[in-house]
Amino acid sequence: MTEIPDRNDASADGGPDLNGSDPVLTMSGITKSFGDFLALDNVDFDLKKGEVHALLGENGAGKSSLMNVVAGLYAADHGTIHVSGQPVSIKGPSDAQDLRIGMVHQHYKLVMPFSAVENILLSHPGGSYEQSLNQMREDIAQKAELIGFDVDTDKPVASLSIAEQQRVEILKVLVAGANFIILDEPTAVLTDEEGQRLLNAIRKLADNGNSVVLVTHNLSEALNHSDRITVMRGGRVVDTVLPKDVTPPELTRMIVGETISETPELSKVAGVPQLKVRELQASRTDGLAVIKNVNFDVRRGEIYGIAGVGGNGQGELVEVLTGLLPVTSGNLYLHEKGDITHSRADERRSFGIACIPSDRQTYALAGGLSVSDNFAISGVLNGSYGSWSRIDRRKMQSATDAAVKKFDVQGVRSRTQRAALLSGGNAQKLVIAREFSGQPGVVIAHSPNRGLDVRASAAVHNHLKSARDRGAAVILLSEDLDEIMLLSDRIGVMNSGAIVAEFDAPADRHAIGKAMVGHD
C-alpha cells in the first residue's frame, strides 16, 4: 500500500456501514422550475459512503433534473447542498468536479474519431501530449482494473460498442477523481448481459469506497443491485426505502401512484398460419452470416415471442422480414400472398406487414418533420391522402388529430411540431398509431418497451394485444424476458442466428433461459 492517504479513508472506519454512517452528500429542499413547470419540488436526497443508491421513477419524474443540479448543469432555484458536512455552492460542472462529483449522462459526450485515452485526456488537459498520454494510459488501466473493465484505450471510440463507450465515459469520470458517481439510466442502452456486467462493476465501485447514484426506471435493477432506493414522482420524493423492506408491487405503486399490473392473457382465437419462415439464411452487408437457420410460423391472432440475448441476429431478422435485408437462402410465405421472399419493402407494407423497430429515432421517425407528416407517411404511400399530383393536407391533419387522440399521444402542442420533440413513450405511441392505421395482418415489434416507463410500456403492450385480438399475427422480439413471458402465446428462442427452441405459454422461464445461453 502507498502511504499517500486517500481522501476516502478520512472516515477511517473502513467498509461502509449503511445504516449507521452519516451521509457524505446531502441535498435538502431543492426546488427547480423551468418556466411554469415545477421540475423539482422541495426535494431531499442524501448519499452515504460506499453505497449504491437507486433513484427510481417514471420518465419525467425529476430524477435526471435532480442529478443535473448536483452535477452543476442546472442551478437550483432554492435549496442547499452539503458535502462532508460543509455547505457548498455548485455553479457549474467544474465546481462539481472539484467536489469529486462526476456524472455519466444518457447521451455520451465522446469525440468519435479519437481513442478512449485521447477522449479522457481531452477533459483533463495539461503537460505535453506524449507524456500525458502515457501517464493517462497507466491511470486508466489502474482504474479499469479496479472495477474489472476491459477497454481497448487506443481504438477510435467510434469503433467501440455502446457498452464499451459507456465504460470510457465512466473511466473519464473516475480519472477526474470523482468518488460521487452518478449514472443516468446506464442500462437503458445495454443488453441484459452487458447490463449485468455493468451492475457488477458498479458494486465494485461502491466497495472501493465510492458512492454511486443509479438513476433507473427498472424495478429489478433497483431491488437487486442497490443498498437504498429513493422513489420520485412528479418532481417530489415519494420515499426512501431499503430493498429488503419492499416488494415489487409496492414499489410500482410508489412509482406510478396507482397499481399498474400487467397480467398474461392468452390468445383465444389463434387461427391459420399468417406468416411462415422456412430455412432462412442471411448475411449482414459486411458479409458476416448472422441468420443461419430460422424456421417458425406465426398464426393469426397470436403473439409469437422471440426471446434471446441481444446480438444473436434479432435486428437482422427484423430487417429480413421487413424486406430491408435480402436473404441468402430460404423462404417467407404470407397467407394468401404466397412467396414474398423477394418482395420489396414497400410491397410488403402494402401486403399488410407493419413494423415497430427498436431504434425508433433512426428507423421509425423523421425527427425534423412534423408529427402530422410522420403519422401520414404510410397513408400517403398507399394513396389515402390525395393523388400523386396533390397531397391532401387537410385530410392528413384531421386523421392525425384523430390518431393522436385515439392512441393518447401526449405532448403534441400542434400538428406541425417536430416529431423529435416527443418524449420516448409518446414517440412510440405515434409510431404505433401509424403502423396500426392500415390494419396490418402482421405486426413485427422489436423491443417495443425500450426506454419506456411502466405506464407507457403497459399502453404499448395493450396495443399489441388488441392487434392480436382483432386477428393480426404479432411477432415480438425482445431481450426483456419479462416482456416476452407477459405477452407471448408461443415463444421461440433465438441463439446464434437460429431459433433453437420453441415453447407454448405458459412456459418454464428456466428452460427458456437455458436455451438462450446454450451453445449448440
Next chain:
Amino acid sequence: MTDIAAPTRWKRLNLEIRDHMPFWQQSIAVAAAFAVGLIISVVILMISGVGLADLWNEFVVFIFTSPKNISAVLVQAAPLIIVGLSAGIAFKARFWNIGIEGQVIFGAIGATLVATYDIGPEFLRLPLMAIFAAACGMLWMALPVFLKLRLQVNEIISTLLMNYIAFNFLLHLLYGPWQDPVSAFPHSEQFESFERLAPLGWQSLNYSLVIAIALVAFCAWLLLSSRYGFLLNFVHSNAKMARAVGIRVALVTLFAALASGALSGIAGFAISAGIESRMTQSFFIGFGFSGILIAFLARNNPLAIVLVALFVSTLMIAGQSLQVFYQIPFAMVQLIQAIIVICVAASEFFIRHRIRWVE
C-alpha cells in the same frame, strides 16, 4: 478539501440548445444575418474606395430607376434561377451535385448540336434544342448517379471531376469540329434567329425569363404539393427511416438527380440561346457556384430561389459597373456573395442555440 465559497454571485453567459424556434423567428434570424453580411460588404467596399453615396447609387438608384438595368438584372437572373432550382432539387435528396457547370456545358452542347446540324423543321428548332439540352444535362448526370446508387461512390467527387471532362470536351468541340467557320474564333457558329429565344418586346428581356418562371412553377408544385415532394422530404430528413417505412429511396434520389441534371442542361440552353446566341468558351463560368449558393440561401425553396437569384443577379450587374467606373475587381462581387453566405450559415447557430445571462 476545496471549499467552494461564493462571496459574489457572478452573472455569466450560458449557451443552451434550443428545441424549437418558430418560423417567424427563424425568418428574422436569417434576415438579420443577411443584413449583417450586407453591412460587412459595404464596409469592405468603402475601404476599397467606393463612397457610401456611390454604393447607394450603383446598387439601388441606378438599378431600380433605369429600365435598361432592370431588364439586365432580369435577363441575368433567368439562368441563375434555373441553376438554383437544379441545385435545390438535388440537395433536397441530399445528392450534392457539384457538377452543375458540367451539366450546363452539356446542355449547351445539346442545344448547339441541334442548331449546328439543323435538326428538325424551323418552327420546332427551339423546342428541340431545349429537349436536347435537358437530355444532355441528364446524360452528364447519369454516370455519377449510377456510381452513387450502385457503388456508393461519393457524388461530390464524381460530379466535380465530370466538370473538367465536360470543359475539355467543350474546348475540343470549339477548337475542332464546331469552330465558327465565319470568324475562325473558338466559339460555335452564331444561332439563326429562329434558334434564339425571342425578345419579349420590352428592353432586352427574352423568353428565357418565361422558361425560368415556368420551371419555378413546376418545381414549386413538385416539391411543395405533389406526393413526390412529400416523399423527398423524408429522404432529406432521415433516409434510413424513409427506406424502412417503404419509400423507394434510390428511385426518389435517382429522379431528383436526373431532374437536377436536366434543369442545369436547360440553363445551358437558356444562356446560349438567350444571352450569347452561340456556344462560347466561358459562358458557363460561375453558374455552378452561384447555383449552389442560391439554393443554400433559399433553403431549397423554389419561391425563395427566385428572390435570391434576383439578388445575386443585381449584385452581378452592379458589380459590372463597379468594375468599369471604380476599377473594383469582379472578384469583389464573389467576395460579397461569400460573406453573405457565411453570415446566413452562421445564423443557423442562433436558430439552434440560445445565449442567456444566468446566475
